[in-house]
Amino acid sequence: MKISPEEVARVARLARLDLSEDKVELFSGQLGDILDYMDKLGQVDTRDVEPLYSPVEHVTVLRPDETAKEYSREEILSNAPETDGNHFIVPRIV
Amino acid sequence: MAQYEAVIGLEVHAQLKTKSKLFCSCSTRFGNEPNENVCPVCSGMPGVLPVMNEKVLEYAAKLGLALDCEINRKSVFARKNYFYPDLPKGYQTSQFDLPICEHGKVEIETSKGRKTIGVTRIHMEEDAGKSIHSASENVSFVDLNRACVPLVEIVSEPDMRSAEEAVAYLKSLHSILRYLDICDGNMEQGSFRCDANVSIRPLGQEAFGTRTELKNMNSFRHVQKAIEYEIERQIDLVEDGDAVTQETRLYNADKGTTHPMRGKEEAHDYRYFPCPDLVPLVLDEAWIERWQAELPELPEARRERFLREYALGEDAAVQLTAERETADFFEAAARAGQSKARKIANWVMVDVAHLLNDSGLTLADCSGTPESLAALVDLVEGGTVSAKSAKDILSEVLRHGADPKKLVQEKGLVQESDTGALEGIIDAVIAENPDEAERVRGGDKKVVGFLMGQIMRKTQGKANPGVVSKMLAKKLS
Numbered sequence: 396m397k398i399s400p401e402e403v404a405r406v407a408r409l410a411r412l413d414l415s416e417d418k419v420e421l422f423s424g425q426l427g428d429i430l431d432y433m434d435k436l437g438q439v440d441t442r443d444v445e446p447l448y449s450p451v452e453h454v455t456v457l458r459p460d461e462t463a464k465e466y467s468r469e470e471i472l473s474n475a476p477e478t479d480g481n482h483f484i485v486p487r488i489v
Numbered sequence: 490m491a492q493y494e495a496v497i498g499l500e501v502h503a504q505l506k507t508k509s510k511l512f513c514s515c516s517t518r519f520g521n522e523p524n525e526n527v528c529p530v531c532s533g534m535p536g537v538l539p540v541m542n543e544k545v546l547e548y549a550a551k552l553g554l555a556l557d558c559e560i561n562r563k564s565v566f567a568r569k570n571y572f573y574p575d576l577p578k579g580y581q582t583s584q585f586d587l588p589i590c591e592h593g594k595v596e597i598e599t600s601k602g603r604k605t606i607g608v609t610r611i612h613m614e615e616d617a618g619k620s621i622h623s624a625s626e627n628v629s630f631v632d633l634n635r636a637c638v639p640l641v642e643i644v645s646e647p648d649m650r651s652a653e654e655a656v657a658y659l660k661s662l663h664s665i666l667r668y669l670d671i672c673d674g675n676m677e678q679g680s681f682r683c684d685a686n687v688s689i690r691p692l693g694q695e696a697f698g699t700r701t702e703l704k705n706m707n708s709f710r711h712v713q714k715a716i717e718y719e720i721e722r723q724i725d726l727v728e729d730g731d732a733v734t735q736e737t738r739l740y741n742a743d744k745g746t747t748h749p750m751r752g753k754e755e756a757h758d759y760r761y762f763p764c765p766d767l768v769p770l771v772l773d774e775a776w777i778e779r780w781q782a783e784l785p786e787l788p789e790a791r792r793e794r795f796l797r798e799y800a801l802g803e804d805a806a807v808q809l810t811a812e813r814e815t816a817d818f819f820e821a822a823a824r825a826g827q828s829k830a831r832k833i834a835n836w837v838m839v840d841v842a843h844l845l846n847d848s849g850l851t852l853a854d855c856s857g858t859p860e861s862l863a864a865l866v867d868l869v870e871g872g873t874v875s876a877k878s879a880k881d882i883l884s885e886v887l888r889h890g891a892d893p894k895k896l897v898q899e900k901g902l903v904q905e906s907d908t909g910a911l912e913g914i915i916d917a918v919i920a921e922n923p924d925e926a927e928r929v930r931g932g933d934k935k936v937v938g939f940l941m942g943q944i945m946r947k948t949q950g951k952a953n954p955g956v957v958s959k960m961l962a963k964k965l966s
Contacts, residue, residue: 409570409758409760411572448565448587448763448769449763449765449767449768449769451768453768454563454768454769454770454771455541455768455769455770455771455772456540456541456768457540457541457542457543457546458514458540458541458542458543459543460507460508460509460542460543460544460545461508461509461514462508462509462514462515462516463509463514463515464515464516464526464528465514465528466527466528466529468522468524468525468527471524471527471528471529471532472524474532474534477628479630481522481523481524481630481632482523482524482621482630482631482632483524483574483630483631483633484628484629484630484631485574485620485628485629485631486627486628486629487622487623487624487626487627487628487629488573488574488620488622488629489622489629
């Protein structure tokens with residue numbers, strides 16, 4: 396399967412990755428190889444097979460609707476690149 | 490000129506009334522200080538794992554049962570990927586190809602009669618945080634209190650053909666959510682939000698026209714106005730030979746218009762995939778049976794029953810059952826009092842409704858019970874007080890829980906209905922106004938009012954007008 400450099404650039408943009416032109420070329424080849432390899436799975440007849448959504452066996456883990464406060468705002472904001480003590484501050488969006 | 494019809498589909502986001510968030514134990518309380526209801530899970534720290542709130546599952550399934558949906562025994566959470574600072578994980582945890590509920594319906598009633606609107610799907614998802622943009626400082630402030638608060642999104646089929654039908658659908662859905670007690674339904678605070686997809690096509694044409702998506706409508710009235718405006722706008726475009734552009738448009742409540750959302754409209758590519766952090770949600774048959782059994786009587790069924798049981802008109806039954814609180818109040822009053830349910834219904838729909846409207850209160854804010862309203866109406870119907878006096882003291886009875894019987898005594902509002910006591914006064918008034926009395930005897934009905942007024946004045950307005958009118962007619966016949 397061929398992945399064009401344009402497609403690689405678009406996926407990189409969606410993932411907010413800044414790729415140089417030679418990297419785009421490199422990944423276009425590598426991603427194509429990976430997809431070719433995955434394509435082998437297409438040879439298996441899966442008409443009557445239920446899609447697998449998770450490789451984990453157990454299902455439906457639930458918790459009761461109870462509140463708990465485990466961290467102070469100060470702790471939560473301590474990881475913020477910038478803060479006024481109340482908010483996360485980020486470059487202006489709009 | 491060609492005739493057009495509108496095609497409308499609605500997407501409603503309803504915030505579920507849980508104590509804690511969808512995937513963590515942070516509080517969902519509205520109005521807390523910014524970033525007080527935040528933990529490593531809902532702020533998107535690396536290495537944390539979401540754990541689903543069981544109430545969210547219950548509420549979403551109950552809504553599905555109430556809307557006659559198929560409940561998927563297995564449903565899956567998916568990641569909807571996009572970047573925005575109020576979405577700390579870089580994706581919204583939502584549902585995509587396997588939502589919890591599908592293929593339901595909502596019954597609506599408009600001036601054109603009853604209609605069934607299809608519900609495509611209901612899925613569970615988390616809300617985003619809130620950002621405040623500062624132009625002067627060139628930064629945005631992010632508050633994550635609302636991030637990961639549980640929502641259900643209810644997607645309708647494009648079955649509505651007018652703004653009126655869209656509003657009827659919304660009101661019906663709103664009413665059901667409130668009956669189920671799973672959403673507070675506050676549109677201004679955003680716990681019940683609606684986006685509308687609107688297109689037009691020539692009458693009789695099968696294919697859909699190009700649609701626009703309307704946002705930013707914070708009341709039923711806004712929804713009505715925005716859709717009406719948008720339909721007109723699209724018809725004007727087509728009539729002029731222009732094409733409708735597929736875009737998102739914001740409603741401007743001040744101008745009553747819609748305009749394209751600012752900024753470049755990137756075609757979204759959300760790259761949904763099943764969330765590897767959450768295992769599929771498999772529902773136990775026993776849970777579904779229990780939730781079904783726990784469903785309250787819904788507005789539709791209650792309206793039907795009110796028509797039968799209380800001999801109300803269609804309009805009254807619709808109005809009284811729209812809100813569960815009002816319906817409960819009416820029903821308790823109708824059961825407590827001796828008066829006809831229709832009389833109680835009138836008081837609830839007119840006088841009580843006005844009082845609440847003027848004071849900005851809800852029934853829950855009032856300490857007066859349905860029983861005391863029933864007692865007040867009984868006093869009027871039994872002739873003890875005039876309807877006017879009863880209206881004057883309604884506020885004290887309803888808001889402050891005053892006992893109507895006592896209040897009527899204390900304020901001396903008891904009407905004089907005793908013919909013996911009224912006899913002398915009526916005779917005196919006739920004697921004092923011989924000319925007027927003669928004219929009434931001669932058949933001049935207009936003068937009756939004057940004599941009534943004199944009698945009322947002599948009794949300081951306490952005479953029962955019905956009784957006086959009958960006595961007067963007898964005496965002057």
